[in-house]
Amino acid sequence: MSSAINELTYRDKKLIFSDTVPSGKIGWQSPSNIALVKYWGKMPVQVPRNPSLSFTLSKSNTKTRIEYTSASGRDMKVDFYLNDQPNPEFGLKTKAFFESISDIFPFIRQLDFKIYSENTFPHSAGIASSASGMSALALTLCDLERTHFGNLTEDADFYRKASYVARLGSGSACRSVYGGLVDWGKSKVLANSSDLYGIPVGDQVNEVFLTYQDTVLLVNAEQKKVSSRAGHSLMNNNPFAPERFQQAQRHIGELLEAMKAGDLETFIKITESEALTLHAMMMTSQPYYLLMKANTLQIIERIFAFRDETNIPVSFTLDAGPNVHLLYPFSEKEKVMQWIKSELREFLSPLGFIDDEVGKGPVKL
Ligand code: ADP
Numbered sequence: 001m002s003s004a005i006n007e008l009t010y011r012d013k014k015l016i017f018s019d020t021v022p023s024g025k026i027g028w029q030s031p032s033n034i035a036l037v038k039y040w041g042k043m044p045v046q047v048p049r050n051p052s053l054s055f056t057l058s059k060s061n062t063k064t065r066i067e068y069t070s071a072s073g074r075d076m077k078v079d080f081y082l083n084d085q086p087n088p089e090f091g092l093k094t095k096a097f098f099e100s101i102s103d104i105f106p107f108i109r110q111l112d113f114k115i116y117s118e119n120t121f122p123h124s125a126g127i128a129s130s131a132s133g134m135s136a137l138a139l140t141l142c143d144l145e146r147t148h149f150g151n152l153t154e155d156a157d158f159y160r161k162a163s164y165v166a167r168l169g170s171g172s173a174c175r176s177v178y179g180g181l182v183d184w185g186k187s188k189v190l191a192n193s194s195d196l197y198g199i200p201v202g203d204q205v206n207e208v209f210l211t212y213q214d215t216v217l218l219v220n221a222e223q224k225k226v227s228s229r230a231g232h233s234l235m236n237n238n239p240f241a242p243e244r245f246q247q248a249q250r251h252i253g254e255l256l257e258a259m260k261a262g263d264l265e266t267f268i269k270i271t272e273s274e275a276l277t278l279h280a281m282m283m284t285s286q287p288y289y290l291l292m293k294a295n296t297l298q299i300i301e302r303i304f305a306f307r308d309e310t311n312i313p314v315s316f317t318l319d320a321g322p323n324v325h326l327l328y329p330f331s332e333k334e335k336v337m338q339w340i341k342s343e344l345r346e347f348l349s350p351l352g353f354i355d356d357e358v359g360k361g362p363v364k365l
Contacts, residue, residue, distance in 0.1 A: 005196060007045075010104045010164060015149060021110050026143045027065035027365035030136035031057045032121070032128040033175045033182065034214055034317060034325050036271045037251045038278045041235030041244070046171050047195045049235065050248035051185025053255060054175045057214060058359030060121045062132035065365060066140045067114040077112040083119070090117070094137065097169050104165060105141055107148070121354055122221040126291075126321025128176075130228065134169030135176035138162045139362055163197035170228070174198040179361030181205055181259070189253040206262030209358070211330040215337075216354040217344060219295045219322045226282070226289050231320055234285035244281060248274075264329070268307075268315040271327065275318040282320065293322040295347035300324070302343060312336065330357070 033054040041049035071077070076098060080091035094115060102108045117136070123129035142162045145151055152158040159177050167174035167184070175182040180202025187193045190201065202210065226234075235241045251270050258266035282289045296318070303316050303326070314328040314336055328336050340353065 005160070005164070005194065007196070010161060012104070013106060015104075015145060016106045017110050017148070021070035022148055023067075023069040024144075024147070025065060025067045026140050026147065027063065028136045028139040028143065028362055029061055029063045029365055030132050030139055030176050030362040031359050032060040032062075032132040033057055033172065034128070034319065035172065035175075036274060036317060037248055037255060038274050039172055039184065040232065040278055040281055040320075041238075041241060042171060042232045046167050048171060048185045049241070050245040051183060051187040051190075051193060051252050052172070052175070052248070053181065053183050053201075053252055054172070055209075055212060055214065055358045056176055056179050056182060056361055057356045059356045060127060060132065060216070060354055061359075062117055062119050062129065062136045063365060064115060064117040064133070064136035064140055066137075066144070067116075068111045068144065071110050071112050076109060079114045081114070081116045082123075084116075091115075097134070097137070101141075101165060101168055105145060107144075108141070121216075122218075122351070124223045125221045126224055126319040126323055127216060127221075127354075128172060128319065130170035131166075131173040131176045134173035135162070135166040135362065138166035138169060138173070139177065139364075141165060143364065160197055167197060171232075177362060178202075179359055181209065181358075183252070187249065187252045189256060201256070204256065205259040208262050208264070208329050208331075209259055212358045213326075213328050213330055213333055213336070214356045214358070215326040215328075215340060216356055217299060217324040217326060217340070217347070218349050218351040218353060219293050219299070219324060219347060220349055221323070221351050224321055225291065226320070228320065231282065231289075234287075235281065238281055238285045240281065240284055244277065247277070264313040268313060271317050272315055275316060278320065279318060291321055292318070296322045296324060298347045299344055306339060306343075310335070 033056045035054040037053040039052035078095040080087045139162045163174040163177040175184050175198040178200035182198045184198040255270045317325045
């Protein structure tokens with residue numbers, strides 16, 4: 001079934017309430033994710049220029065509860081509360097998202113929404129609240145369909161559609177729908193891969209990666225300088241973009257091989273190169289952006305030195321921002337934590353760090 005899915009598959013005019021319009025509450029918790037092979041550059045509509053691969057996180061997540069009632073008027077009503085405070089900005093963005101997917105879920109137009117959402121980490125700061133937030137919304141809408149229309153009863157169908165819908169909200173959100181290691185984007189080395197939704201690939205890798213740690217060092221948790229949307233569009237004119245898209249294709253194959261073999265040296269080489277390439281793309285775009293801070297570089301230098309001195313396989317990756325994701329096997333946790341507290345603390349913002357790890361994926365609330 002998966003190979004048959006295209007941009008029309010999920011448009012379904014029949015998904016409307018023909019009798020009574022129900023009211024109810026549905027909620028999902030969904031995690032953020034950190035890309036190992038980066039998604040940077042896209043085509044309409046939210047189709048990636050290259051495949052990407054990510055670890056789904058655990059503690060960095062969004063809990064979203066939607067209360068829905070029969071629509072009170074023609075205009076869609078979306079009241080949004082973030083961490084218990086009304087958030088009209090998120091309300092408007094969510095309404096725009098809902099309107100954009102109303103050909104997939106036509107029943108949306110028959111409802112008013114109150115949305116209560118909590119993020120466990122700072123949003124708009126490069127830790128992918130858009131991924132956890134949009135995947136939580138997508139899962140909740142699919143659950144609404146399952147509850148009232150009796151569709152999507154097979155988990156595989158449910159999560160595939162949730163991933164497809166999440167992608168339309170924010171590209172990388174489609175990877176948050178599954179736990180472990182997740183691919184999004186067509187790759188020669190993954191037969192079931194698609195540009196339209198993510199697929200879980202964690203069952204293919206060595207067990208060291210099932211409990212891999214990601215301590216997110218918060219160098220600066222302020223709002224991003226360049227929005228993801230603007231960042232992606234910079235790739236349309238970046239002179240290095242075509243080579244970058246090919247490199248990502250190669251990296252997917254090489255990284256998966258290394259992860260199957262438990263080859264940490266190659267894992268480190270590819271993931272660190274991916275992080276620096278993402279930033280190099282930003283530095284070589286017009287206009288150009290420098291998203292690392294001095295403390296980002298201080299930390300990276302110390303990672304190189306610590307690795308050399310101790311042989312502990314600790315490495316970094318970066319999102320499109322200054323915060324450093326420290327990646328390492330669970331077995332090294334105590335030593336790495338001690339090192340963070342003694343040597344890296346001075347480079348962190350008052351928010352410190354988020355002690356996260358590879359997670360199992362979303363859960364229904
Ligand atoms: P990041 O993804 O790094 O946090 P972005 O600027 O890419 O930063 O995304 C932030 C956007 O994600 C917000 O403006 C909002 O539209 C959306 N978002 C964040 N948290 C939620 C949430 N809990 N529910 C719905 N949307 C959210």
